Amino acid sequence: MLSSLLGRTPHSSRLPTLREGITLLAGRPQRWLPHLLGFLFVLWYFGPIIRGGPPDDYVYVLPPPIHHPHLPPLYKPPTASANDWKVRAHQVREAFIHAYKGYRDHAFPADELAPMSGKIHNNFNGWGVTIYDALDTMWIMGLSEYFEEAVQLISKADYTTKPKQYVPFFETIIRHLGGLLSAYALSNEPILLEQADKMGAILLPAFNTESGFPAYALSTRTNATRGGWTGNTLWAEALSNQLEYKYLAHVTGKPEYFEKAERCMQLMYEANITDGIFPTHWDTKTGAPSNHRFSVGAFADSAHEYLLKQWLITSQSETKIKDLYLNVSKSIMENLLYVTPNREMLFVTDADMLKPPPRKSQTEGSESTSKSTPATNPKSPQASTPSTIPSGTFEHLSCFLPGLFALAASTLSPLDLPRPERELHEWAAEGLAYTCWLTYADTKTGLGPDVLSMKMFAKAEDGLWLPRVESWKEKGRSGRPPGLREPGAVRGKNERDYTVYKRTYLLRPEAIESFYIMWRTTGNPVWRERGWWVVLSNSQPLGKSHPILTYIMIVFVFASSRTVFQAIEKYAKTEIGYASIMDVDKSSEKAPVKDEMPSYFLAETLKYLYLLFTDEELIPLDKWVFNTEAHPLPIFEWTETEKKLFNIS
Numbered sequence: 345m346l347s348s349l350l351g352r353t354p355h356s357s358r359l360p361t362l363r364e365g366i367t368l369l370a371g372r373p374q375r376w377l378p379h380l381l382g383f384l385f386v387l388w389y390f391g392p393i394i395r396g397g398p399p400d401d402y403v404y405v406l407p408p409p410i411h412h413p414h415l416p417p418l419y420k421p422p423t424a425s426a427n428d429w430k431v432r433a434h435q436v437r438e439a440f441i442h443a444y445k446g447y448r449d450h451a452f453p454a455d456e457l458a459p460m461s462g463k464i465h466n467n468f469n470g471w472g473v474t475i476y477d478a479l480d481t482m483w484i485m486g487l488s489e490y491f492e493e494a495v496q497l498i499s500k501a502d503y504t505t506k507p508k509q510y511v512p513f514f515e516t517i518i519r520h521l522g523g524l525l526s527a528y529a530l531s532n533e534p535i536l537l538e539q540a541d542k543m544g545a546i547l548l549p550a551f552n553t554e555s556g557f558p559a560y561a562l563s564t565r566t567n568a569t570r571g572g573w574t575g576n577t578l579w580a581e582a583l584s585n586q587l588e589y590k591y592l593a594h595v596t597g598k599p600e601y602f603e604k605a606e607r608c609m610q611l612m613y614e615a616n617i618t619d620g621i622f623p624t625h626w627d628t629k630t631g632a633p634s635n636h637r638f639s640v641g642a643f644a645d646s647a648h649e650y651l652l653k654q655w656l657i658t659s660q661s662e663t664k665i666k667d668l669y670l671n672v673s674k675s676i677m678e679n680l681l682y683v684t685p686n687r688e689m690l691f692v693t694d695a696d697m698l699k700p701p702p703r704k705s706q707t708e709g710s711e712s713t714s715k716s717t718p719a720t721n722p723k724s725p726q727a728s729t730p731s732t733i734p735s736g737t738f739e740h741l742s743c744f745l746p747g748l749f750a751l752a753a754s755t756l757s758p759l760d761l762p763r764p765e766r767e768l769h770e771w772a773a774e775g776l777a778y779t780c781w782l783t784y785a786d787t788k789t790g791l792g793p794d795v796l797s798m799k800m801f802a803k804a805e806d807g808l809w810l811p812r813v814e815s816w817k818e819k820g821r822s823g824r825p826p827g828l829r830e831p832g833a834v835r836g837k838n839e840r841d842y843t844v845y846k847r848t849y850l851l852r853p854e855a856i857e858s859f860y861i862m863w864r865t866t867g868n869p870v871w872r873e874r875g876w877w878v879v880l881s882n883s884q885p886l887g888k889s890h891p892i893l894t895y896i897m898i899v900f901v902f903a904s905s906r907t908v909f910q911a912i913e914k915y916a917k918t919e920i921g922y923a924s925i926m927d928v929d930k931s932s933e934k935a936p937v938k939d940e941m942p943s944y945f946l947a948e949t950l951k952y953l954y955l956l957f958t959d960e961e962l963i964p965l966d967k968w969v970f971n972t973e974a975h976p977l978p979i980f981e982w983t984e985t986e987k988k989l990f991n992i993s
């Protein structure tokens with residue numbers, strides 16, 4: 345009977361009826377059970393995909409990013425005959441080991457080491473921020489034993505806090521999450537991605553504000569959020585999580601990471617800012633601009649970076665963001681770049697807008713056109729009076745800007761950045777980076793002060809850089825462009841064209857970061873030299889001149905100069921680490937130091953110095969994008985699935 349049901353006899357080649365089928369299956373579970381199990385498996389496996397979400401237990405496997413250096417670079421210590429750069433890179437690596445060992449032996453699992461007393465600072469969440477910040481530097485320097493040990497320690501971490509403790513969102517994203525993601529991308533160590541996913545998830549409730557901007561801080565126990573002392577969202581806070589969360593969304597497949605970060609971008613598009621002046625304060629409730637200050641300094645700095653870099657990290661696919669960058673950078677050029685009266689030092693300051701930023705809703709409304717027309721005009725910059733009042737302040741933090749301009753000039757297409765704008769980008773980058781270097785070269789220690797107060801022209805707008813460039817062009821471009829004439833260091837404080845407003849050197853990276861990007865994008869070795877020597881003229885004395893001349897130059901340079909790195913070694917080094925410097929102009933003995941070693945010294949300052957001095961480009965700029973804490977993340981492309989899932993147009 346069975347064989348006839350299954351159609352094996354020539355007379356009944358029909359399929360069984362439903363009833364016959366049920367009878368058959370009911371009697372023989374060993375026949376239908378595997379099919380049922382198979383069917384259930386298909387449902388379980390494809391269910392989430394059919395429903396549209398990622399599987400709950402997403403498996404952390406990715407195709408390797410483009411040119412993925414999964415192996416740590418093989419480190420060979422320089423031999424006696426190795427050239428200078430190898431020796432210098434090696435010294436930076438030794439400095440990193442000294443700093444990290446000090447932290448590890450005296451401060452772990454606290455956040456940071458107090459490098460003089462050997463005590464600790466728990467100034468973030470007490471999760472050991474230094475280890476997160478130092479992780480990818482270890483990989484890049486080929487310190488695999490420290491790296492493996494750190495991964496072990498991190499794999500055991502749980503990110504709960506004391507009941508009343510609040511976690512600062514911005515710092516935790518750029519340091520901890522950025523560090524984990526970068527180290528994962530470099531090493532492909534799955535536990536690092538698991539921890540990053542965990543951290544990304546617990547920080548996500550910070551976005552539960554009325555506007556969708558992240559709150560200043562949150563409690564990872566209760567999800568309660570708290571505003572900062574300004575009562576507003578700072579522009580840098582709103583726009584410094586997208587690189588991390590978008591990459592995390594890409595490697596985990598979780599749409600919520602993308603959506604929350606993208607919401608902040610949405611608010612930028614909706615703010616109707618047409619003249620590129622994005623203010624430093626934003627209303628956490630409404631998501632609208634809430635002050636009139638335009639800056640690339642402390643409250644805004646990394647937001648500028650994340651405009652260009654978001655576009656770069658997603659393989660130049662999100663064009664709306666690039667347009668924002670172009671808009672903002674044009675506005676920086678028009679409003680914030682000035683030169684000083686005597687040395688013609690190009691600098692970037694911040695400024696107050698004379699009127700509220702123009703909004704679509706206003707310009708389309710009933711206001712008289714003369715009041716609502718933006719004062720800046722792309723075609724005739726010299727005709728524009730600035731719509732802003734400059735403060736004259738120049739922060740070390742702003743020294744990231746030349747690097748950003750250089751990166752933009754080397755990555756934006758001629759369509760987006762036609763020749764005149766590209767030139768402006770390149771000139772501004774060069775002039776600003778030179779000024780940053782000059783602020784080091786002018787001091788007694790050879791280290792740059794934290795904040796300067798720049799000398800302005802009697803009528804401030806006479807110092808605006810852009811009109812000067814335009815008039816230099818009109819007069820036939822003789823000599824170098826304004827702001828690029830390299831006046832050289834001075835010894836007298838009266839000759840400086842600025843006064844020092846904050847005399848500390850907090851082991852900050854920004855100037856060195858820009859030297860590194862200048863060196864990689866222009867290929868001009870003078871930037872490497874400037875990362876080393878603080879007294880070098882515009883010409884390259886160690887270049888191609890006669891051997892005897894070169895020798896004399898070397899002797900001269902040795903006799904009359906200090907190096908940035910040597911100055912750090914001389915003034916900042918302690919028995920167990922490196923300490924911030926109180927006064928960059930005091931060198932009589934050892935400059936007085938401050939009992940702190942910020943984690944960014946290991947994440948950024950030493951990493952950029954090392955990358956500046958290694959001949960090989962370990963982190964190629966066309967494959968990687970550095971987050972604002974110098975954690976490199978790989979450039980990737982959104983897949984078709986992701987575009988659908990995340991609603992990316």
Ligand SMILES: *[C@@H]1O[C@H](CO)[C@@H](O)[C@H](O)[C@H]1NC(C)=O
Pocket residue numbers: 545548549565566567
């Ligand atoms: C906090 O938010 C997450 C979702 O982001 C949720 O899983 C968790 O249960 C929340 N915790 C509390 C205490 O509400």
Ligand SMILES: *[C@@H]1O[C@H](CO)[C@@H](O)[C@H](O)[C@H]1NC(C)=O
Pocket residue numbers: 614615616631632633703704705
């Ligand atoms: C921007 O313009 C749109 C439409 O004109 C308006 O709905 C929105 O409120 C404006 N946003 C701000 C922040 O003014």
